[in-house]
Amino acid sequence: MHFSENKPIYLQITDYFYDQILTKKWGDGDNIPSVREVAVLMEVNPNTALRAFHELQNNGIVSNKRGVGYFVTADAYDKVLDLKKKEFFDIKLPSLFKYMKLLHISMEELEALYYSDSD
Amino acid sequence: MLSINDLSFSYKSSTPLIQNLDLNVKAGGIYGLLGLNGAGKSTLLNIISGMLFPKKGTCSLHGNLTKTRSIETLRELYILPEQFDLPKITGDTYTNIHSPLYPRFDRKVMNEILKVFEVDPSKQLNSQSFGQRKKFLIAFSIATNSSLLLFDEPTNGLDIPSKSQFRRIVASLELQNRAILISTHQVRDLGSMIDHMIVLKDGKIVFNRSMDEIEMKLAFQTIDQDSPKNYLYGEETLGGIQAILPSYEEKSQEGIDLELLFNSIILKTEKMNDHFNGVSS
Numbered sequence: 001m002h003f004s005e006n007k008p009i010y011l012q013i014t015d016y017f018y019d020q021i022l023t024k025k026w027g028d029g030d031n032i033p034s035v036r037e038v039a040v041l042m043e044v045n046p047n048t049a050l051r052a053f054h055e056l057q058n059n060g061i062v063s064n065k066r067g068v069g070y071f072v073t074a075d076a077y078d079k080v081l082d083l084k085k086k087e088f089f090d091i092k093l094p095s096l097f098k099y100m101k102l103l104h105i106s107m108e109e110l111e112a113l114y115y116s117d118s119d
Numbered sequence: 120m121l122s123i124n125d126l127s128f129s130y131k132s133s134t135p136l137i138q139n140l141d142l143n144v145k146a147g148g149i150y151g152l153l154g155l156n157g158a159g160k161s162t163l164l165n166i167i168s169g170m171l172f173p174k175k176g177t178c179s180l181h182g183n184l185t186k187t188r189s190i191e192t193l194r195e196l197y198i199l200p201e202q203f204d205l206p207k208i209t210g211d212t213y214t215n216i217h218s219p220l221y222p223r224f225d226r227k228v229m230n231e232i233l234k235v236f237e238v239d240p241s242k243q244l245n246s247q248s249f250g251q252r253k254k255f256l257i258a259f260s261i262a263t264n265s266s267l268l269l270f271d272e273p274t275n276g277l278d279i280p281s282k283s284q285f286r287r288i289v290a291s292l293e294l295q296n297r298a299i300l301i302s303t304h305q306v307r308d309l310g311s312m313i314d315h316m317i318v319l320k321d322g323k324i325v326f327n328r329s330m331d332e333i334e335m336k337l338a339f340q341t342i343d344q345d346s347p348k349n350y351l352y353g354e355e356t357l358g359g360i361q362a363i364l365p366s367y368e369e370k371s372q373e374g375i376d377l378e379l380l381f382n383s384i385i386l387k388t389e390k391m392n393d394h395f396n397g398v399s400s
Contacts, residue, residue: 001283001286001311003311003374004374005339005373005374005375005376006373006374007372007373007374008334008372008373008374008375009311009374011372012374036290036291039290039291040287040290040291042290042311043283043286043287043290043311043312044286044290044311044312045149045290045311045312045313045314045330046290046292046294047314048311048314048330049290051331
């Protein structure tokens with residue numbers, strides 16, 4: 001498993017969960033791998049995997065049923081969508097705009113490219 | 120679990136390699152022991168395992184001095200040296216001879232790991248490659264269920280898939296009642312596995328912190344050459360300065376660059392520790 005140094009490992013694990021949910025590989029209410037299984041899958045310290053689960057729990061994406069394991073919550077998809085949209089507008093878009101400015105790329109140029117592609 | 124107090128050690132008449140060293144290791148953690156070549160990492164592991172004796176100070180495991188090499192102590196620790204010789208016997212024979220020392224030895228675990236590593240225990244040990252022999256000992260060490268595992272450069276000599284398998288095996292371990300101390304230069308191999316970073320320099324432990332604390336108190340960023348930001352440590356690279364900045368936030372947005380952190384601790388030992396101890400410079 002290869003991790004980027006630009007983000008804490010536990011947040012890269014939560015991103016993996018978000019991807020699974022956004023691509024509907026994991027549906028709302030689904031049973032998901034255990035902390036240990038995730039640690040093995042990701043080749044990380046079990047405490048790091050646990051921290052990722054805590055983060056997901058705090059964000060209401062997964063819940064723990066004692067003795068049964070972790071589940072995707074009933075409204076996880078909508079929550080992940082909100083979370084990731086916010087991240088897109090707050091972090092990804094500003095840095096994209098900054099780069100566009102540097103390269104003198106106008107919104108019109110982008111629009112033309114986008115519409116010609118989607119037609 | 121492991122307690123080292125005021126430990127000093129020197130090889131014949133030379134200047135002390137280890138001087139007044141203190142270290143405590145608790146169950147539940149995977150500790151990375153880092154240090155420059157010749158800093159004394161392997162020597163320290165040999166003292167902990169009872170193979171070398173302290174000149175001064177004590178080293179005890181569960182309250183028993185390891186230098187006495189009592190059975191109670193020997194069966195609770197296992198050391199995997201970087202280099203080793205194995206006798207001209209099969210893996211199965213080796214296991215039959217050595218496993219009775221360990222009361223919680225788990226043959227099933229051993230066989231599972233050997234299978235993952237594709238090591239055949241019915242073959243002669245000394246006729247196999249270094250990597251295969253090392254994997255055999257890794258399997259044995261984990262099967263001992265000893266409370267302290269000492270790994271000296273465990274990924275050296277392992278092929279690329281085996282390194283990945285090694286990480287998976289370590290990630291699957293129940294750590295509640297045991298600790299793993301890994302001496303390594305290969306922070307890229309093992310960085311994701313350790314939860315504590317220990318640095319040995321000038322005969323002492325100069326840094327011993329959890330990754331959580333490091334993540335909370337330091338920020339790793341690439342900054343512009345002409346940026347006025349006050350950083351604790353920086354290295355010039357093509358894209359700017361790779362810098363370690365002080366952080367006071369609960370939640371870090373960046374990961375930890377272990378190589379950069381290691382260099383900063385070796386070169387700016389006091390400055391880095393002052394930051395962690397809350398001393399403003």
